[in-house]
Amino acid sequence: MSETSEVTPAFSGPDGLVTAVAQDAVTGEVLMVAHMNREAWEETLSGGRAVYFSRARRRLWRKGEESGNVQNVKAIFVDCDADTVLLKVEQVGGAACHEGYPSCFFRQVTPSGAQIVAARVFDPADVYKKG
């Protein structure tokens, strides 16, 4: 288990993206899923904080740049076909989701519908200033 090799994620599509999963390094909770382009990947590696590529805004997204809830990267993994990366992170502020929940996966799908199964850490209206 000491084999090492070079690995570069398989950035693909018009924006050259891979999928990125952020997981709490301590609890194992899956916090969010986003995307990275090569620049986001390289800045994450060099800077130690999670940087994504926002498909909606078409620009680098330094997680926490607005809310202050940055993600300090503790370990990085790449999957078998190198089109997804997994970050184990320390989530500053205790909430990864812009909706104010610890994880973006705060809704469980049950036979009777979706149910919110987490408590809000912050109110988005207090954190994201309008205009």
Add this chain to the structure above:
Amino acid sequence: MSETSEVTPAFSGPDGLVTAVAQDAVTGEVLMVAHMNREAWEETLSGGRAVYFSRARRRLWRKGEESGNVQNVKAIFVDCDADTVLLKVEQVGGAACHEGYPSCFFRQVTPSGAQIVAARVFDPADVYKKG
């Protein structure tokens, strides 16, 4: 925390897909990331086993159909913008990855390169018959 609502994942793109993350329901290990179309989603909900859509083969992929390593679904979550779902699963056979590792994220990216940090559960050559 008893609020319930209907939720349908936001299937998008030419194949109508969402991203799907499978996580070990007991250990919290992130096992794999794949995709689902509406049919895969509905069969997963109704059948209780993970069904994905293979982008490479362009057809439903009933996880474990060849290897026997099915995923029994214990809980399902949907993220804030409903374009990613999270399955907490029991991974039969102890290996989610076609490379024979428990997780597809068996390579850690370190300053000196990628390092395999898991042990193989099976040899792919024994499990996937050629031809």
